[in-house]
Amino acid sequence: MQVTRSGLRSTACNLGLALLFFASLLPFHSSGVADQIWIVGAVLMGFLMLIRQPSKAVTITTSALIATGISMVLPLMMTPDHPSRGPMAIAGIGVEITGVIVGQGSRLYLGRRFALLPANRGVVTGGPFRFVRHPIYLGWLILSIGYVMAYPALRNAAIVMAVLQAILWRIHQEEALLAAESDYREYLARTPWRLVPLIY
Numbered sequence: 001m002q003v004t005r006s007g008l009r010s011t012a013c014n015l016g017l018a019l020l021f022f023a024s025l026l027p028f029h030s031s032g033v034a035d036q037i038w039i040v041g042a043v044l045m046g047f048l049m050l051i052r053q054p055s056k057a058v059t060i061t062t063s064a065l066i067a068t069g070i071s072m073v074l075p076l077m078m079t080p081d082h083p084s085r086g087p088m089a090i091a092g093i094g095v096e097i098t099g100v101i102v103g104q105g106s107r108l109y110l111g112r113r114f115a116l117l118p119a120n121r122g123v124v125t126g127g128p129f130r131f132v133r134h135p136i137y138l139g140w141l142i143l144s145i146g147y148v149m150a151y152p153a154l155r156n157a158a159i160v161m162a163v164l165q166a167i168l169w170r171i172h173q174e175e176a177l178l179a180a181e182s183d184y185r186e187y188l189a190r191t192p193w194r195l196v197p198l199i200y
Contacts, residue, residue, distance in 0.1 A: 044104055059118035059177050067173065068116050070166035075144070078156045084149060092149030099146055102128065103139020110136070118174035123183045125191070132193045133175070137167050141195070171195070 084092060106128045113121035128135040144160045171194055178184040194200055 040100065040104075044107060056120040056122070057177060057180075058115075058120075059173055061173075063169070064117050064173050067166045067170040071163050071170060072116070074159050074163045074166075078147065078151070078159050079153060080151050081153055082151065084152050088152070089150055092146045092151075095146030095149055096143050097146075099139050099141070099143025101139070102142055103136050106135035106139055118170060118177050120178055120181065123178065123181055123187060125183075125187045130191065131197055132195055133187070133191050134171055134195055137171065138195055140167070168195075 083089060109127040109129070110124055113124060115121055132138055141160075141164065144163070148156045148160055175184075175188070175194075179188070
């Protein structure tokens with residue numbers, strides 16, 4: 001079987017991104033449930049990077065790199081300091097688990113089409129994507145709110161708000177790329193909510 005230069009480049013890129021996700025686990029030394037839930041998500045993303053399929057088109061612009069970089073790097077700066085207690089801690093774990101179910105379930109449904117930069121790896125409109133156009137980001141948002149509930153530091157809350165802005169920026173870039181596909185334009189008409197049903 002002949003291996004093309006673009007195939008090698010794609011494989012190297014996937015491996016590098018997978019290693020990035022696995023390396024992001026190194027700062028985590030806490031054995032708390034909230035941290036363990038966060039770690040599960042990073043491990044799954046690393047494995048999905050290894051098996052993802054090549055894209056039809058990718059948006060590689062300064063704004064796409066900045067938005068993606070912020071959404072990848074800033075969450076690593078959240079700290080598990082001053083954990084909450086009692087009902088708030090329990091509720092935080094429950095919210096995190098909900099975020100994992102929504103986000104990771106959506107990633108698994110997306111399967112090998114998973115991407116970091118805005119890319120076209122095929123249009124997915126079923127499963128959780130029937131309800132919002134970006135359920136993976138919705139899962140991340142729910143997970144992050146749960147983490148802030150478990151570790152209610154002002155720093156953590158500020159990071160979540162900053163990353164949310166980067167995610168919204170990236171959503172617009174991704175939809176601008178995918179709108180070239182007629183299937184995606186039909187999907188936009190059927191599914192009006194980008195991130196949160198009935199809100200946005």
